[in-house]
Amino acid sequence: MTLALQILRSPLGAAWLVLVLATVVSAIVGWGQGGGAAAGSAVLGISFLKAYLVADQFMEVRTAPTWLRWAFGGYCAGVGGTLIGLLLLL
Amino acid sequence: MSAPGGVPAPSGIAAGPPTAGRDRPTRRLPAELGAWLFVLADLTVFAFLFGAYLVDRSGQEAVFRAGQDRLLPVFGVVNTLLLLTSSLAVATAVRLLRRGSPAVPRLLGLAVACGLAFSVLKIAEYGDKLSHGLDPQTDAFFMYYFVLTGVHWFHLACGLLMLTGMIAVTRRGSPLSPHERIYVEAGATFWHMVDLLWIVLFPLLYLV
Amino acid sequence: MSSVADGQDVVRSASPAVARSSQFLWMMRFQRACAWGGAASITIFIGGFALAGFIPPVGANDSAAEIARHYRDHQVGIQLGGLCFIVAGMFYAAFTGAISAQMSRIPGVHRSVHYVQLASGAFGCLTYLVPGLFLEIAAFRVDRPDETIRMLNDMFWILAVMPWTPFLTQNWAFAFAILADRRSPSLFPRWLAYFNVWAPISFAPSVLLPFFHAGPFAWQGIFVVWIPAIVFILQFAANVTCLLRAIADEEAEGPQGERDGADPCRPGATGLGAVGGVR
Numbered sequence: 001m002t003l004a005l006q007i008l009r010s011p012l013g014a015a016w017l018v019l020v021l022a023t024v025v026s027a028i029v030g031w032g033q034g035g036g037a038a039a040g041s042a043v044l045g046i047s048f049l050k051a052y053l054v055a056d057q058f059m060e061v062r063t064a065p066t067w068l069r070w071a072f073g074g075y076c077a078g079v080g081g082t083l084i085g086l087l088l089l090l
Numbered sequence: 091m092s093a094p095g096g097v098p099a100p101s102g103i104a105a106g107p108p109t110a111g112r113d114r115p116t117r118r119l120p121a122e123l124g125a126w127l128f129v130l131a132d133l134t135v136f137a138f139l140f141g142a143y144l145v146d147r148s149g150q151e152a153v154f155r156a157g158q159d160r161l162l163p164v165f166g167v168v169n170t171l172l173l174l175t176s177s178l179a180v181a182t183a184v185r186l187l188r189r190g191s192p193a194v195p196r197l198l199g200l201a202v203a204c205g206l207a208f209s210v211l212k213i214a215e216y217g218d219k220l221s222h223g224l225d226p227q228t229d230a231f232f233m234y235y236f237v238l239t240g241v242h243w244f245h246l247a248c249g250l251l252m253l254t255g256m257i258a259v260t261r262r263g264s265p266l267s268p269h270e271r272i273y274v275e276a277g278a279t280f281w282h283m284v285d286l287l288w289i290v291l292f293p294l295l296y297l298v
Numbered sequence: 299m300s301s302v303a304d305g306q307d308v309v310r311s312a313s314p315a316v317a318r319s320s321q322f323l324w325m326m327r328f329q330r331a332c333a334w335g336g337a338a339s340i341t342i343f344i345g346g347f348a349l350a351g352f353i354p355p356v357g358a359n360d361s362a363a364e365i366a367r368h369y370r371d372h373q374v375g376i377q378l379g380g381l382c383f384i385v386a387g388m389f390y391a392a393f394t395g396a397i398s399a400q401m402s403r404i405p406g407v408h409r410s411v412h413y414v415q416l417a418s419g420a421f422g423c424l425t426y427l428v429p430g431l432f433l434e435i436a437a438f439r440v441d442r443p444d445e446t447i448r449m450l451n452d453m454f455w456i457l458a459v460m461p462w463t464p465f466l467t468q469n470w471a472f473a474f475a476i477l478a479d480r481r482s483p484s485l486f487p488r489w490l491a492y493f494n495v496w497a498p499i500s501f502a503p504s505v506l507l508p509f510f511h512a513g514p515f516a517w518q519g520i521f522v523v524w525i526p527a528i529v530f531i532l533q534f535a536a537n538v539t540c541l542l543r544a545i546a547d548e549e550a551e552g553p554q555g556e557r558d559g560a561d562p563c564r565p566g567a568t569g570l571g572a573v574g575g576v577r
Contacts, residue, residue: 003193007178007182010182012178012181012182012185013178015178016174016175016177016178019174019289020171020174023167023170023171023174024167026293026297027163027166027167027297029297030163030293030296030297030298031163031297040297040298043293043297043298044290044293044294044298046293047289047290047292047293047294048290050289051286051289051290054177054282054285054286054289055282055286057181058177058178058180058181058282058285059120059181059278059279059282059283059286060118060120060181060184063116063117063118064117064118064119064120065117065118065119066117068119068126071126071130075130075133075137079137079140079141082137082141083140083141083144083294086141086144086145086148087144087298090144090145090147090148122488122489123488123489124488124489124490124491124492124493125492127489127492127493127496128492128493128495128496131493131496131500132496132499135500135521135525138520138521138525139521142514142520142521146513146514226509227509227510230513233510233513233515237506237515241503269480
């Protein structure tokens with residue numbers, strides 16, 4: 001159990017907790033019908049923030065060369081933005 | 091090395107990646123360039139898959155809503171938590187690997203267990219859909235549902251194979267050669283990508 | 299050595315070393331031509347589609363009348379396109395050979411890796427030849443019933459788009475050899491291995507095309523034809539470029555096999571025990 005506690009107290013564990021919370025929040029926001037495009041956009045937005053957090057902390061992009069940080073940031077912002085745009089405009 | 095004040099500096103997992111000095115961490119590419127090109131290429135294709143889903147959905151909203159109604163988000167939430175936990179285990183294992191901890195193969199084993207649990211749930215979910223006569227050719231929604239989750243699961247299966255290899259390499263206890271280290275880090279990177287893809291895929295299919 | 303590089307006749311009374319080096323140069327030229335065959339292969343392959351009016355592809359859900367009209371309107375183009383595919387396959391064989399030749403310069407790579415690359419590449423040539431012949435058959439007589447023409451069209455498209463498996467084993471064997479190269483600098487850049495692992499995976503969605511006549515997973519869909527086509531082109535560009543660099547490296551090395559008494563150009567040279575390797 002000591003290792004598990006150590007992990008939870010580490011930056012990685014903190015990131016995991018944030019991700020779990022964000023998962024629960026987005027599930028609540030998006031559950032069921034009638035949420036509409038606004039709820040959908042919020043859910044997608046949260047999911048891309050989660051994706052960036054996974055890259056940043058778990059994949060060690062945070063300490064990776066700058067081009068990779070830009071690539072992941074660009075991906076999450078660009079793809080996330082495009083999908084939200086598609087959701088809202090189409 | 092101890093921090094000012096006599097409190098021992100964080101070690102093991104609580105410590106960050108190796109630092110050159112106190113102020114600025116050295117920038118380091120985990121694994122190697124090719125692994126990241128692979129990941130970025132795969133992410134790009136998945137981006138097109140996500141986009142195609144939303145474009146097709148806009149033309150047939152009723153069909154997609156009806157299909158989504160047949161899904162059980164609880165499956166997706168549990169699967170997300172399983173993958174997040176597995177990623178935590180893998181990321182921790184990679185950090186500890188640098189310090190030669192014996193917990194590494196156990197953590198990787200936990201990740202494999204999570205991946206297998208995901209697979210069992212996925213099979214159960216597919217079985218449930220198929221038993222109700224819903225298959226990839228039922229309608230556009232279920233085409234995307236089966237293809238997207240199927241392609242994702244295929245990536246997960248490859249990731250499980252890689253994790254197994256990583257366990258074999260790290261279980262020996264002896265220090266890893268530079269190429270073995272690259273292999274372990276590349277495998278970890280791939281596994282995190284599998285997690286990352288599901289993080290977007292689950293809300294897209296089940297919630298949005 | 300460079301004085302005989304411009305292809306002057308080797309005088310019979312010249313030393314054996316000069317004769318061997320001229321032979322070496324001709325061998326390098328052959329190899330280089332084979333490597334450029336890769337560029338020729340992909341260019342002619344795409345050209346074949348263009349000549350046949352298949353950019354963009356006809357749809358799997360097009361009616362028999364529409365397909366038949368396409369074949370009648372583009373008969374000559376389709377016949378030329380079919381020839382293009384057959385020629386592209388020929389160049390692909392040469393390209394495969396050049397890959398094997400350079401792979402053999404990586405020390406420690408087992409012959410099974412070479413055999414898989416070579417055999418898969420040969421297998422892959424069929425994926426050019428057979429669809430090309432089907433186009434010839436389809437365009438041979440365009441006064442056939444519309445439905446018959448559509449069936450022949452189905453045969454072309456499924457054969458042209460679906461077979462990705464030869465490329466998987468070929469590319470993965472090549473990638474395996476690249477990653478097995480522990481030298482620094484390695485003969486091929488390591489990222490090329492990762493690209494050759496990923497590229498056939500991007501072709502894999504073609505397994506879905508039997509199940510869909512319309513949409514993104516049909517033979518005309520983005521994930522079955524467009525993305526794989528773009529990746530295929532990029533893959534050729536990367537492989538040909540790196541192959542030419544590897545050949546330049548061999549040219550710079552010169553016929554050093556002479557030193558060990560082993561001619562690296564002889565048939566069966568595996569690289570094991572040759573230049574840079576362990577005896």
